[in-house]
């Protein structure tokens with residue numbers, strides 16, 4: 292399917308798409324990333340021209356701000372989270388490097404000391420800071436090994452229990468972000484906490500996305516002189532909802548839950564692959580309420596940009612770190628699988644006067660985000676040599692031009708062995724997969740590195756992935772997909788390529804490159 296242009300905007304909104312004097316200046320960048328927001332939860336996918344790209348029903352959500360934002364943006368139908376769990380996504384997005392090079396191979400927590408963002412990895416914020424940007428991080432980071440650290444009393448800690456997942460990030464690990472209002476990971480949505488630039492902790496009794504957008508607006512207004520107003524800014528807002536828990540109005544706003552309260556499970560879970568008998572099905576109303584709340588807060592941020600005259604020269608991205616299965620395929624795990632509900636993510640990007648609003652099936656993978664954003668901001672020459680992703684800015688700027696990847700790589704790592712202290716050492720690279728325009732294929736191995744399963748779908752004819760194809764009966768197709776998978780594993784210098792895993796099945800071509808340890812690759 293080729294790109295299709297959306298009709299020109301009319302009325303006041305059209306002004307957003309006209310080139311302006313401000314575009315001679317370096318653009319600001321705002322990157323909004325709620326956690327676990329699946330692409331099909333954006334309601335506009337039910338409407339033309341978007342619906343032709345997914346051939347699936349959208350969730351029955353109410354997302355007016357994102358529907359309007361989509362009409363001003365390039366909307367990608369085929370953006371994928373390469374390793375669809377929190378920390379590996381964040382490592383890849385920040386560095387443009389694959390997990391084995393940036394250090395974040397597994398979700399960061401206290402039993403996985405090796406999985407942490409390498410201090411030496413060059414992040415997008417390092418590059419932008421060097422290029423003269425003021426850089427702000429607001430919300431959930433979850434890319435560092437949790438450290439027991441009370442910044443007011445260095446060397447001690449005061450919150451028992453939180454160090455399993457949560458983390459304070461000391462200044463030397465902030466990678467160019469000069470404004471800080473963040474935490475590791477903490478799932479109490481109406482009682483979040485944050486550590487600020489100076490390391491002071493703030494405990495808040497408010498739904499976290501609302502609080503974070505308030506802080507973002509205060510940053511725009513430079514309350515307290517927190518930013519250098521002479522500089523362009525790069526602001527990341529990493530919301531935790533609609534991430535679990537989604538069990539009650541303790542997790543979302545009541546006004547949003549009221550929109551879904553009266554609907555039955557079958558009215559809410561409209562995808563025919565959803566198992567509505569799962570106990571989790573009751574969560575759908577709260578999950579969708581969280582999506583609506585995120586939509587409202589995102590809309591409030593867009594309004595704030597417009598009211599301050601900042602919308603014309605600001606690149607705005609709305610995406611997520613991975614999706615949410617929400618009972619599809621009877622899965623308990625909301626993420627970490629190649630099924631579309633988990634692997635496919637929203638990716639909407641608005642840059643008035645530069646990007647023509649449209650829906651596009653351009654394949655975007657997580658490592659492509661950093662180089663693409665730098666290039667769009669006019670910093671293509673500053674993309675570090677350590678970046679392993681592709682600059683897809685030309686394809687975004689002009690429909691049908693530039694590099695258009697044929698496929699998206701999928702990675703699933705599990706814990707490696709445990710040492711005598713119970714610490715996880717290394718990874719078990721359980722599954723690798725490939726998504727092309729038409730097909731999805733995953734290959735999983737057992738601990739002896741033999742094939743455990745080959746999962747194969749014809750997404751064009753089976754968009755809900757209900758009817759797996761038999762790999763043996765479709766040898767030619769499987770061989771073609773294995774060739775594409777081998778090429779991607781080689782391009783990413785993946786452990787499967789380096790250690791020739793299933794080389795009788797996957798053609799890897801020439802000899803592997805020298806093995807590198809996480810973080811040692813020089814920029």
Ligand code: CA
Nearest residue numbers: 326376377612
């Ligand atoms: Ca996540």
